[in-house]
Amino acid sequence: MALTRRQFVLGTALSGMAIVSRPLLANPSGTETVSAIARGIPSTGETIPAIGMGTWITFNVGSDPYLIDQRTRVLETFLTAGGTVVDCSPMYGSSANVVGAALENLQAHDRVFSASKVWTSDQSATREQTRSSLGKWGVARFDLQQIHNLVGWQGHLETLREMKASGEIRYIGITTSHGRRHRDLARIMETEELDFVQLTYNVLDREAEERLLPIAQDRGIAVLVNRPFQGGQLFRRFEAKPLPDVAAEAGVSTWAELFLKYVISHPAVTCAIPATSKVDHMQENMAALYGNLPNASQRQELVAYVRSL
Amino acid sequence: MRTDVWTTYSLQDLLMFGPEVYLRLCVRLNQDFWPWQLPVVVLGLLVPVLLGRPEASLRRLAWLAIASAWVLSGAGFLLTYYSEINWPAAGLGWAFVVQGVLLAGLGLRSVSRPLNPQGRRFQLVWWLTVILLPWVTVLESGTVQALAVFGLAPGVTVAATNLVPGALSGRQGWLLVPIPLLWLTFSAATFWTLQVYWLLVLPVVGLVMLVIGYWLSPSPAQSLDRQSAHHDPAHR
Numbered sequence: 001m002a003l004t005r006r007q008f009v010l011g012t013a014l015s016g017m018a019i020v021s022r023p024l025l026a027n028p029s030g031t032e033t034v035s036a037i038a039r040g041i042p043s044t045g046e047t048i049p050a051i052g053m054g055t056w057i058t059f060n061v062g063s064d065p066y067l068i069d070q071r072t073r074v075l076e077t078f079l080t081a082g083g084t085v086v087d088c089s090p091m092y093g094s095s096a097n098v099v100g101a102a103l104e105n106l107q108a109h110d111r112v113f114s115a116s117k118v119w120t121s122d123q124s125a126t127r128e129q130t131r132s133s134l135g136k137w138g139v140a141r142f143d144l145q146q147i148h149n150l151v152g153w154q155g156h157l158e159t160l161r162e163m164k165a166s167g168e169i170r171y172i173g174i175t176t177s178h179g180r181r182h183r184d185l186a187r188i189m190e191t192e193e194l195d196f197v198q199l200t201y202n203v204l205d206r207e208a209e210e211r212l213l214p215i216a217q218d219r220g221i222a223v224l225v226n227r228p229f230q231g232g233q234l235f236r237r238f239e240a241k242p243l244p245d246v247a248a249e250a251g252v253s254t255w256a257e258l259f260l261k262y263v264i265s266h267p268a269v270t271c272a273i274p275a276t277s278k279v280d281h282m283q284e285n286m287a288a289l290y291g292n293l294p295n296a297s298q299r300q301e302l303v304a305y306v307r308s309l
Numbered sequence: 310m311r312t313d314v315w316t317t318y319s320l321q322d323l324l325m326f327g328p329e330v331y332l333r334l335c336v337r338l339n340q341d342f343w344p345w346q347l348p349v350v351v352l353g354l355l356v357p358v359l360l361g362r363p364e365a366s367l368r369r370l371a372w373l374a375i376a377s378a379w380v381l382s383g384a385g386f387l388l389t390y391y392s393e394i395n396w397p398a399a400g401l402g403w404a405f406v407v408q409g410v411l412l413a414g415l416g417l418r419s420v421s422r423p424l425n426p427q428g429r430r431f432q433l434v435w436w437l438t439v440i441l442l443p444w445v446t447v448l449e450s451g452t453v454q455a456l457a458v459f460g461l462a463p464g465v466t467v468a469a470t471n472l473v474p475g476a477l478s479g480r481q482g483w484l485l486v487p488i489p490l491l492w493l494t495f496s497a498a499t500f501w502t503l504q505v506y507w508l509l510v511l512p513v514v515g516l517v518m519l520v521i522g523y524w525l526s527p528s529p530a531q532s533l534d535r536q537s538a539h540h541d542p543a544h545r
């Protein structure tokens with residue numbers, strides 16, 4: 001994806017936040033414009049939409065033509081609603097191939113901010129695995145290449161730096177999830193030059209608020225948030241319950257929106273990457289890219305309400 | 310800092326696909342294999358009859374059918390379809406091929422006599438398994454296209470043929486137990502994690518079949534039906 005994303009307009013109240021004006025295609029007249037929420041990547045100032053898309057489990061459908069077509073519709077819905085960031089990994093089975101097939105079907109290679117990963121303990125295999133993933137996605141280079149779960153991170157980081165310097169990738173990141181190895185990640189964030197980190201953060205799993213998110217803000221590191229729905233668990237637990245009274249004021253009309261807006265309203269968060277296999281869920285999730293965000297006190301109310309359930 | 314790939318994952322994290330995708334594998338297999346499931350199932354239904362026949366050639370055919378069912382579900386379902394979405398399925402696919410070879414080897418060696426004198430019960434249990442068990446995938450998916458056909462779908466193939474180790478004389482039957490047990494454990498863990506509870510019937514029935522196979526075994530020490538074991542000792 002090109003560095004200058006023409007639709008994005010910089011400058012909002014929250015640090016690093018931008019507003020994107022684009023036609024809301026759901027509107028039959030096609031004329032009304034709404035503002036999508038976007039955030040700046042601290043290391044460059046480039047903005048990306050604050051809701052992205054994950055592919056773990058949901059895009060691992062093998063070579064099934066029916067399911068590939070269905071996932072293509074999911075990606076299409078995502079892109080139409082203004083999303084760009086797509087996250088994948090060699091760990092996710094056939095997901096990268098399916099992302100590649102969907103991009104090919106939609107001819108949308110230049111519409112995504114491609115975020116891949118290196119996932120091997122062989123620290124000399126960084127380039128080889130990146131090349132293999134590029135082939136599956138069908139893109140010329142990745143916007144972001146991340147080290148998956150800190151696996152072999154020292155060796156990979158060194159190579160990724162060389163690759164970034166030579167223009168083979170645009171940004172470098174490192175990931176963790178499920179609250180694992182936060183101490184290790186904090187040390188890496190404090191001592192290494194990183195563009196991105198990826199970590200788990202949601203309305204129930206808030207450990208990142210204590211240390212990692214403040215470090216990211218201090219050090220100017222963009223944050224991708226995985227498992228914003230706790231792998232779907234949040235819906236199973238709360239979906240049947242009513243939304244809190246504060247929801248409407250906080251710009252929230254569904255549980256999906258509540259979960260996602262809670263995440264992206266943290267000022268250190270750059271982008272949440274929820275995953276879904278369904279078009280209607282994608283539409284619901286992408287609604288969180290628009291409208292108001294909860295302020296600090298509303299965030300606290302949301303957490304208190306969810307915890308009270 | 311630890312850099313090992315696997316130690317950071319739990320079983321839940323290793324599940325790489327959803328229930329819909331698994332059930333679609335059955336649908337695709339049936340679509341791609343059609344209409345060959347018809348002769349495969351007919352042969353599968355004939356297996357217990359052939360095993361009890363006095364003609365060695367027919368018994369040989371039955372053993373080859375059992376062995377082929379394993380090879381086919383290993384090379385077909387596991388290696389060709391399932392391994393695309395779940396890496397361990399490739400290893401299991403090869404294990405199924407090995408089990409097919411073992412079954413052929415051990416079966417053909419024991420072909421000098423009909424399987425056992427309690428063929429009626431063996432037949433009945435076998436037929437019930439091959440006819441009823443395939444429907445669990447239909448119940449789970451809601452489409453008849455997902456029918457788990459004997460000889461193609463590993464769950465039903467393993468369940469029915471788990472009657473066989475107990476029916477083999479001597480200790481050799483035990484050689485046939487580890488790979489089915491591995492599959493039963495793997496599939497039970499997968500279905501449990503996927504929360505496709507109807508499909509748990511497959512490994513449960515598979516395990517029950519293994520026990521029933523030994524229970525129906527002609528050995529007086531193992532068989533509850535000592536009466537019939539006494540009647541026809543020469544056929545053991």
Ligand SMILES: NC(=O)c1ccc[n+]([C@@H]2O[C@H](COP(=O)([O-])OP(=O)(O)OC[C@H]3O[C@@H](n4cnc5c(N)ncnc54)[C@H](OP(=O)(O)O)[C@@H]3O)[C@@H](O)[C@H]2O)c1
Pocket residue numbers: 053054055056057058087088148149175176177178198225226227228229230231232233235256273274275276277278280281282284285
């Ligand atoms: N270490 C790492 O690098 C790491 C670790 C974990 C995750 N990740 C990345 O982060 C992404 C997101 O995490 P995740 O996939 O584990 O979990 P998640 O996004 O928190 O949850 C995904 C689950 O939520 C359900 N869902 C989504 N939208 C929904 C809606 N509107 N209503 C009801 N249910 C909905 C999905 O089911 P449906 O399909 O039915 O919608 C799916 O089961 C991953 O896909 C992956 O790209 C990275």
